[in-house]
């Protein structure tokens with residue numbers, strides 16, 4: 001790893017370490033922690049309707065944050081291992097698993113080292129809502145995913161749409177803000193007083209990369225994964241643009257009378273037998 005990438009990963013880890021307690025406190029209600037503790041399944045309708053029956057599946061949940069989605073997958077009957085590079089995230093995830101009486105293994109480590117850190121092969125790799133934007137090389141990530149899967153096993157991926165990430169809102173208009181692809185060695189550096197949940201705090205720099213869909217698909221081909229399907233969605237799990245409205249499913253969309261653009265994408269890709 002180059003010095004620049006190490007600086008970026010170290011900064012991102014500091015940011016995520018800070019965000020764990022903020023998100024766990026959940027003052028804005030974004031993470032729906034109270035309902036989750038009361039037993040609610042907090043997977044969003046996109047993934048809930050697309051993952052199918054996970055009972056009995058071995059699932060590797062990469063970049064699991066403080067583990068709520070991992071626990072929801074386990075509550076659905078899967079045998080789940082969550083991985084994240086943030087020590088406070090893993091500690092909080094283990095606490096939540098204990099508190100909810102759910103069996104999930106949580107492993108601390110960089111996603112790039114997942115093959116060495118996780119035992120065995122998996123039926124599914126699960127990666128959702130804010131993952132590859134933290135990684136400089138989507139082809140390297142796809143190779144890690146493939147290395148974790150058993151032949152015939154699948155990646156389930158859902159995240160924000162790369163086209164949306166190129167834009168922001170200026171004077172009430174959605175406008176291009178950056179190139180459509182972020183070079184590996186020149187991440188976007190962002191700062192903000194609030195996190196995507198609206199909570200105050202963790203005003204630290206983040207280093208992020210936009211990966212176009214073509215790069216993702218070529219990464220899958222290169223790693224021996226076959227695309228089963230890909231979908232684009234006009235709603236997202238957080239209010240990326242300030243005029244987005246929250247719907248009954250706790251997702252956010254642009255007003256109906258606004259021109260629509262894809263805000264999220266989801267896909268399944270399967271390791272060839």
Ligand SMILES: C[S@@+](CC[C@H](N)C(=O)[O-])C[C@H]1O[C@@H](n2cnc3c(N)ncnc32)[C@H](O)[C@@H]1O
Nearest residue numbers: 016063065084085086109110111128129130134
């Ligand atoms: C937006 S969160 C993941 C989304 C998750 N679905 C959620 O909302 O709970 C991003 C996670 O990626 C983790 N992360 C970022 N870069 C990583 C890396 N290189 N290796 C492992 N975890 C990483 C962060 O610690 C953070 O927990």
